[in-house]
Amino acid sequence: MKYRRTPKLTIVGAGPGDPDLITLKAIKALESADVILYDALINKDLLNYASQEAETIFVGKRKGCSAFQQDQINELIVSRAKSHGHVVRLKGGDPFVFGRGAEEIDYVRQFGIETFMIPGISSALAVPAYQGIPLTKRGTSESFWVITGTTKSHKLSNDIALATKSSATVVILMGMGKLNEIVEVFSKENKQNTPVAIIQNGTTENEKFGVGTIETITRVIAEKKLSSPAIIVIGEVVNDRVRLTTICESLNEEIAPI
DSSP: OOOOOOOEEEEEEOBSSOGGGSOHHHHHHHHHOSEEEEOTTSOGGGGGGSOTTOEEEEOOEETTEESSOHHHHHHHHHHHHHHHSEEEEEESBOTTTTSOHHHHHHHHHTTTOEEEEEOOOOHHHHHHHHTTOOSOBTTTBSOEEEEESBOTTSSBOTHHHHHTTSSSEEEEESOGGGHHHHHHHHHHTTOTTOEEEEEESTTSTTOEEEEEETTTHHHHHHHHTOOSSEEEEESGGGGGOOOOOOHHHHHHHHHOOO
16 A cells, blocks of 8 residues: 655744755755745755655746746645655745745645745845845944835835834835835935945855945945845945955965965
């Protein structure tokens, strides 16, 4: 008699892009998966951890283009869990930070399927860090906001207007399409000189970076040809950016003559 695997779902955070930033627990989940449903922003090198027998399915959604609608993804998780066993849902960053991880778990549990969650390093934290930007720093910023630039109704989040009234660092995800509106909201609070950083494809070899102010950032984006996917960091901590040693500098140090 053929052994029937227990249907289960593990939501896994893939981290911000650098494949080395995935957790050990996430790697173990990928290795044990019967099916992996992966998103657009994950590093495909992570799929190398899957067994040769595992089925991998791209279910990514990007602006204006979706391989699957969310309802279809939910149904696919259930059907594959019942037919194959262990489904890993591999999501960029952390699945509980604008990743719909909780929504998928809520749906799947209706069918009696076991559910597990493995956090990932959120791009909201890691991407600024890779550019040497501390989201908090004594004497500069006591807190930070992480806000979606575009809500479910495709409008600018009202929380951005609230954030402009504080001295906190503001990190905006999925906000490049609303940048002109974001600039307008901050300008209304007379924050034209507030530093801004735009980081595209953060933590990856294709990373691009631009820095300016609320007043100049749209010009910086045009000059440096920055686009989505990118993270917007607004606040005085941008000016507190620390210098990090590059890989090339590190290698030169190692081979420098005595």
